[in-house]
Amino acid sequence: MIQRISLKQLExxxxxxxxxxxxxxxxxxxxxxxxxxxxxxxxxxxxxxxCIELHTSDARKAGETENRLYALSAxxxxxxxxxxxxxxxxxxxxxxxxxxxxxNDITFENLKKHFSENxxxxxxxxxxxxxxxxxxxxxxxxxxxxxxxxx
Numbered sequence: 001m002i003q004r005i006s007l008k009q010l011e012x013x014x015x016x017x018x019x020x021x022x023x024x025x026x027x028x029x030x031x032x033x034x035x036x037x038x039x040x041x042x043x044x045x046x047x048x049x050x051c052i053e054l055h056t057s058d059a060r061k062a063g064e065t066e067n068r069l070y071a072l073s074a075x076x077x078x079x080x081x082x083x084x085x086x087x088x089x090x091x092x093x094x095x096x097x098x099x100x101x102x103x104n105d106i107t108f109e110n111l112k113k114h115f116s117e118n119x120x121x122x123x124x125x126x127x128x129x130x131x132x133x134x135x136x137x138x139x140x141x142x143x144x145x146x147x148x149x150x151x
Contacts, residue, residue, distance in 0.1 A: 004140045021129055028122040032062055037072065037085060038092050038123070039130045044073050045096045046134035053144035084114045088123060095127045 008015045025035065036059040043051035056069055071078035075089050087110045094103045111120050136142070 003142055007136055007140060018129075018133070021125075025122075025126055025129060028126070029116075029119050030122050030126060033059070033064060034085060034088060035126055036062065036064065037068075038088060038126050040069070041072055041075070041089055042092050042096050042127060042130045043134055045093060046131065046138065048134035048137050050137040050142040050144045051130065051134055087111050087114060091123065092127045095124065096131055 028035075036055050039055040040052060040059065043055060059069060060066075065080075068078075068080045071080050072089075075081050075086065081089070087107065090107050091103070091111055094101065094107055108120075111123070115123065
């Protein structure tokens with residue numbers, strides 16, 4: 001696959017803003033592991049191979065288990081995710097697929113059982129940021145460098 005264009009090269013100022021947002025996200029109250037689950041799940045929905053590979057790799061490095069990574073696309077059927085993770089994943093899916101049914105009031109109320117309003121705002125930002133990245137990567141056909149063969 002050949003990348004169509006490089007927004008990073010063509011619009012470096014825009015990329016600076018995107019990286020600044022990533023820096024902000026890294027300072028939020030949302031646990032790193034949960035941020036990675038959000039990023040992977042949203043990327044799965046959006047079929048963004050680049051972001052799936054990137055964030056799965058980051059999650060593994062941070063100690064996420066293979067079982068949970070494999071089960072993430074079917075999290076609703078898996079006992080491996082906490083109630084907190086489940087409500088965030090449901091919320092992330094609803095935001096990502098917002099044109100289908102919007103964001104359910106019950107999902108939003110369930111979020112309030114686990115997170116403050118500030119944390120909910122941070123989750124909304126995280127979900128929308130990864131959706132933005134997914135759309136850039138899919139549109140431009142970004143690809144994650146393949147691993148080098150090991151001897």
